[in-house]
Amino acid sequence: MEALGNEVARDFSIIIAARSGQMSNYATLSVTLLDENDHPPKFLQSEYSVKILASSPIGTVAVHVQAHDPDNGQNGVIRYAIAAGTLQLFESNDYGYFTINRVSGEVSTVKALSAHEHSEALLIVRATDQAEYSRSDTCSVRIQTTIDEQWQPIFQK
DSSP states (O other): OOOOOTTTOSEEEEEEEEEETTEEEEEEEEEEOOOOOOOOOEESOSEEEEEEETTOOTTOEEEEOOEEOOOOGGGGOEEEEEEEEEEEOSSOOOOTTEEEOTTTOEEEESSOOOOOTTOEEEEEEEEEEOSTTOOEEEEEEEEEEEOOOOSOOOOOO
16 A cells, blocks of 8 residues: 555545445545645755856846755745855955845845956855755855956957
8 A cells, every 4th residue: 555645646535335234325535635844855956067257247147056845835835045155266255246046046146256267156055945844955056257358369460
């Protein structure tokens, strides 16, 4: 026998029969399963790696992370947050250059990025369901800044 889970079906009807000799009677028992938070959110990728131009304007979306939770109701509603991070710059060790949209999972810039050639941010993003006893998953996001070519090449004589 298989365990019931409301990810497959939520409502069940069971017909109960009672017989006594030639006489019988029937009743229908309706069962509605409540969701249990039996699944944690799961990121579609465990690692994201992107490049973004250092000259990108504030508000530029660098990456869109996404997680899935098959639970129903609040147990399956996911919110995103930056749990930790470092920014590998010559003058800074602050990951406050990026923010995440709690609902969509879009990671975007909130400060002007560094023009240093090897600037890189490593963020840990957490997806948490909204159950009373929440469950979560994390992924890593590596964002490298690249320098765009701002000047046309000039040939020397």
